[in-house]
Amino acid sequence: MKNIKLLTTLVLTIAVFYxxxxxxxxxxxIGKFLNPANGVWQNETNDVxxxxxxxxxxxxxxxxxxxxxxxxxxFAENETDLYRAQGYITAKHRLWQMEFQTHAAAxxxxxxxxxxAVNYDREERRRGMVYGAEQALLxxxxxxxxxxxxxxxxxxxxxxxxSLDESDLPxxxxxxxxxxxxxxxxxxxxxxxxMTKMLASRNHDLEYTNxxxxxxxxxxxxxxxxxxxVNDPIIxxxxxxxxxxxxxxxxxxxxLPLDSISQxxxxxxxxxxxxxxxxxxxxxxxxxxxxxxxxHLGLKLPSVWFVMQLSTPNHKTMGATLPGALxxxxxxxxxxxxxxxxxxxxVMDWYKIxxxxxxxxxxxxxxxxxxxxxRMESIKVKGQEAILxxxxxxxxxxxxxxxxxxxxxxxxxxxxxxxxxxxxNNQKPFLDLNKAKNxxxxxxxxxxxxxxxxxxxxxxxxxxxxxxxxxxxxxKWKGQGKFLMDxxxxxxxxxxxxxxxxxxxxxxxxxxxVSSANQHPVDESYPFYVFNDGYETYRNRVINDFFRSKDKFxxxxxxxxxxxxxxxxxxxxxxxxxxxxxxxxLTSEEQLMYDQIKSWDFYSEVDDLxxxxxxxxxxxxxxxxxxxxxxxxxxxxxxxxxxxIDMLTNHPEDEFMDIVSTEDxxxxxxxxxxxxxxxxKELQQWKSEHGDFxxxxxxxxxVGHLLQALPAFSRFNIxxxxxxxxxxxxxxxxxxxxxxxxxLSTPPKALGIYPGGQSxxxxxxxxxxxxxxxxxxxxxxLNFMMNVNPEDSMSTQTLIPSNQ
Amino acid sequence: MTRxxxxxxxxxxxxxxxxxxxxxxxxxxxGFVSALFFSxxxxxxxxVPFLAIFLFWSVYTFILSSSNDFILAKKISTLFxxxxxxxxxxxxxxIIGGFAAGIAxxxxxQCSLLVKT
Numbered sequence: 001m002k003n004i005k006l007l008t009t010l011v012l013t014i015a016v017f018y019x020x021x022x023x024x025x026x027x028x029x030i031g032k033f034l035n036p037a038n039g040v041w042q043n044e045t046n047d048v049x050x051x052x053x054x055x056x057x058x059x060x061x062x063x064x065x066x067x068x069x070x071x072x073x074x075f076a077e078n079e080t081d082l083y084r085a086q087g088y089i090t091a092k093h094r095l096w097q098m099e100f101q102t103h104a105a106a107x108x109x110x111x112x113x114x115x116x117a118v119n120y121d122r123e124e125r126r127r128g129m130v131y132g133a134e135q136a137l138l139x140x141x142x143x144x145x146x147x148x149x150x151x152x153x154x155x156x157x158x159x160x161x162x163s164l165d166e167s168d169l170p171x172x173x174x175x176x177x178x179x180x181x182x183x184x185x186x187x188x189x190x191x192x193x194x195m196t197k198m199l200a201s202r203n204h205d206l207e208y209t210n211x212x213x214x215x216x217x218x219x220x221x222x223x224x225x226x227x228x229x230v231n232d233p234i235i236x237x238x239x240x241x242x243x244x245x246x247x248x249x250x251x252x253x254x255x256l257p258l259d260s261i262s263q264x265x266x267x268x269x270x271x272x273x274x275x276x277x278x279x280x281x282x283x284x285x286x287x288x289x290x291x292x293x294x295x296h297l298g299l300k301l302p303s304v305w306f307v308m309q310l311s312t313p314n315h316k317t318m319g320a321t322l323p324g325a326l327x328x329x330x331x332x333x334x335x336x337x338x339x340x341x342x343x344x345x346x347v348m349d350w351y352k353i354x355x356x357x358x359x360x361x362x363x364x365x366x367x368x369x370x371x372x373x374x375r376m377e378s379i380k381v382k383g384q385e386a387i388l389x390x391x392x393x394x395x396x397x398x399x400x401x402x403x404x405x406x407x408x409x410x411x412x413x414x415x416x417x418x419x420x421x422x423x424x425n426n427q428k429p430f431l432d433l434n435k436a437k438n439x440x441x442x443x444x445x446x447x448x449x450x451x452x453x454x455x456x457x458x459x460x461x462x463x464x465x466x467x468x469x470x471x472x473x474x475x476k477w478k479g480q481g482k483f484l485m486d487x488x489x490x491x492x493x494x495x496x497x498x499x500x501x502x503x504x505x506x507x508x509x510x511x512x513x514v515s516s517a518n519q520h521p522v523d524e525s526y527p528f529y530v531f532n533d534g535y536e537t538y539r540n541r542v543i544n545d546f547f548r549s550k551d552k553f554x555x556x557x558x559x560x561x562x563x564x565x566x567x568x569x570x571x572x573x574x575x576x577x578x579x580x581x582x583x584x585x586l587t588s589e590e591q592l593m594y595d596q597i598k599s600w601d602f603y604s605e606v607d608d609l610x611x612x613x614x615x616x617x618x619x620x621x622x623x624x625x626x627x628x629x630x631x632x633x634x635x636x637x638x639x640x641x642x643x644x645i646d647m648l649t650n651h652p653e654d655e656f657m658d659i660v661s662t663e664d665x666x667x668x669x670x671x672x673x674x675x676x677x678x679x680x681k682e683l684q685q686w687k688s689e690h691g692d693f694x695x696x697x698x699x700x701x702x703v704g705h706l707l708q709a710l711p712a713f714s715r716f717n718i719x720x721x722x723x724x725x726x727x728x729x730x731x732x733x734x735x736x737x738x739x740x741x742x743x744l745s746t747p748p749k750a751l752g753i754y755p756g757g758q759s760x761x762x763x764x765x766x767x768x769x770x771x772x773x774x775x776x777x778x779x780x781x782l783n784f785m786m787n788v789n790p791e792d793s794m795s796t797q798t799l800i801p802s803n804q
Numbered sequence: 805m806t807r808x809x810x811x812x813x814x815x816x817x818x819x820x821x822x823x824x825x826x827x828x829x830x831x832x833x834x835g836f837v838s839a840l841f842f843s844x845x846x847x848x849x850x851x852v853p854f855l856a857i858f859l860f861w862s863v864y865t866f867i868l869s870s871s872n873d874f875i876l877a878k879k880i881s882t883l884f885x886x887x888x889x890x891x892x893x894x895x896x897x898x899i900i901g902g903f904a905a906g907i908a909x910x911x912x913x914q915c916s917l918l919v920k921t
Contacts, residue, residue: 005914017832021828035827037828037830039828044869166827711883712880
């Protein structure tokens with residue numbers, strides 16, 4: 001009896017120990033997790049930072065002042081110390097995010113999340129993300145200065161990681177029950193690849209090939225014109241390109257492979273984009289140039305940005321950094337301010353590969369059989385055996401699609417050529433920008449930036465403004481890279497790149513302002529081939545019209561413009577609908593809502609009902625217009641918004657207006673009425689469940705935690721107006737991820753805010769403290785500290801060399 | 805002092821000391837050890853260490869959390885479907901710790917009997 005009891009209690013004890021010490025499904029190891037001494041309760045703390053910390057490898061003492069937004073202002077004696085401190089301080093606030101994002105870039109999420117992430121990881125491996133990071137790293141390490149700073153940053157991060165014990169680990173590690181690994185310089189390269197993928201990997205080549213085959217060339221060209229009639233390009237139309245003496249690549253006489261592709265890898269968010277602009281002193285109320293930038297990205301917590309001031313005796317720089325990369329990415333120093341928007345150029349193309357046989361050791365190119373190489377990708381999976389995936393590489397790049405992945409032919413595949421695989425030292429341009437003093441420094445800094453191609457806006461205290469569209473951009477033949485190409489035909493390869501000095505740019509234009517909003521970079525007079533592959537068509541016109549509307553502008557005007565919710569898109573379609581739609585069949589309920597939207601002023605403000613009607617109506621109308629594109633087993637992409645509205649208003653009887661599933665032949669007017677009635681139904685339903693569909697409530701914007709918007713760590717129902725096409729490009733979970741305005745006075749005065757907070761710890765009040773002010777359109781004055789002992793510092797931490 | 809209160813105090817003291825350098829299961833050790841040396845009877849074998857660790861963990865977490873306005877406790881409470889109520893999470897934490905200690909105490913009691921015979 002005694003023995004039985006002993007045995008029972010022993011088994012029970014072991015079971016309880018195991019049960020509380022082990023992660024079971026999504027539930028963290030609950031005993032470990034809730035243990036007050038070193039579990040999650042230890043993260044219940046604010047980030048008040050002071051005292052003195054010893055850091056390995058520092059040459060001199062570094063002082064870090066924190067201001068009231070928890071923005072660190074780092075004062076170091078030299079740049080190596082500066083970047084070592086940047087690594088340490090960034091890790092201190094954002095370690096989990098830094099590691100998670102670089103794991104995501106490397107296709108290593110399965111290690112943390114288990115089987116659910118395997119498909120994601122495989123896509124990243126087949127996209128050649130790690131391969132690209134390795135190429136970039138080779139070039140970065142080739143530059144002694146960059147490599148020294150990268151190593152210093154990496155050591156700084158590791159100094160922090162090594163100082164952690166169990167109780168200090170960020171919440172997410174405790175939740176998912178794993179530990180951070182050491183940082184490496186390769187992880188910085190991976191982070192830059194993560195950004196390159198985010199901004200320069202979107203393309204529709206394979207979908208376009210399907211459309212071309214399905215509807216024919218004439219229809220394709222009609223749906224996807226290279227240029228729209230309405231185009232207010234980034235580089236002013238009147239720019240004279242006669243200085244360019246390089247020819248556009250000649251178009252070869254050849255056939256394109258019209259293969260049918262059923263599925264393509266995940267695309268990045270179509271709204272990834274940004275606004276930036278700068279006005280010259282002559283257009284500024286104070287006489288100082290003013291510059292603004294707001295990058296539109298997924299709204300995440302912790303935020304993609306971390307604001308810092310980085311100073312040495314030779315320079316002081318402040319602005320938004322990317323945790324994991326060195327220096328300030330969007331910001332200003334004592335002499336200049338700069339920012340970026342995405343250039344959205346097509347720098348990823350696809351080639352059909354013909355293998356010699358099913359062994360796939362050789363592929364056809366230039367009438368020869370050339371050898372392939374294989375990269376073994378081992379994907380570790382939490383709680384399971386690793387998955388091996390062999391990815392074949394050709395001179396084009398990785399054969400992403402083959403019979404092991406989304407394709408079934410053992411003797412062919414589709415290879416990717418991507419500027420992201422060429423590699424480049426894309427860290428150095430930012431390090432140089434941080435120290436730039438004038439236009440020449442700015443130009444020298446960005447010259448070697450290869451990817452993701454950006455529209456670099458610039459303004460200086462000397463009074464210059466400029467904008468360069470900078471990246472490594474292939475000099476394509478007309479039409480090259482719109483569709484799947486023939487991987488065996490050398491003429492289909494990228495032949496050369498546009499010489500850097502011929503990248504489109506403008507300096508001190510006569511109109512007194514420069515701007516970009518991801519629209520077409522140029523008009524048709526630019527000698528190199530550029531086609532519309534998803535350029536922005538609304539925000540840019542509102543911005544440029546604004547700067548043409550009067551003579552002088554102030555910082556207040558800049559704030560108003562960044563928060564401008566004028567819906568140009570709606571204003572270009574709705575009046576036409578009101579004119580043509582037969583409203584006689586509307587019920588009284590429908591009529592009421594119709595009157596509501598008819599009286600709309602086209603501003604998507606949170607308290608209005610009309611923007612909710614528009615949002616729902618447009619969504620339905622767009623979907624029904626392109627019902628021809630809803631086919632299984634064939635990857636297609638629907639035409640862009642601008643072209644859709646052009647079709648609805650200028651070609652209302654086009655065949656695409658017909659609804660395939662009905663016997664009648666519909667026109668645009670029918671689509672308007674059908675979708676309006678459905679809209680009313682949907683909104684009535686919503687109203688009965690949630691109350692009035694005022695836009696703020698109906699849109700329900702949110703900022704989601706990086707772990708699939710884990711509700712506990714996310715913020716929901718944020719009242720912010722606008723939509724993806726307004727200058728204030730705040731969509732449901734995407735929008736202005738950092739708003740900055742800099743007046744180039746001496747020293748510059750800057751405003752900034754982002755939808756998040758400086759701390760990555762959900763237990764800190766600085767985790768999400770800026771969100772409400774951001775939504776309300778407010779700004780914080782960035783406290784650009786001119787000396788090392790400012791009085792308005794909230795707390796100060798001193799980093800000292802550990803051997804002292 | 806009753807044996808119950810001695811056990812209660814000893815459990816807390818051992819748990820507090822061990823928590824400084826052992827992982828969460830230090831509370832199981834505390835329950836086990838105090839049962840081994842201050843063996844109790846019937847339900848008290850479980851209940852006393854349970855209450856001791858319940859008190860230790862819930863008071864400790866309350867102190868940590870209240871000084872930070874329960875910011876994280878509210879979120880973790882949401883995560884565990886406790887309606888965002890931080891006090892509920894504190895109670896749950898106490899129960900988890902107490903339960904682990906109580907179960908270990910049952911084993912301790914059996915071991916103490918083994919030694920005595």
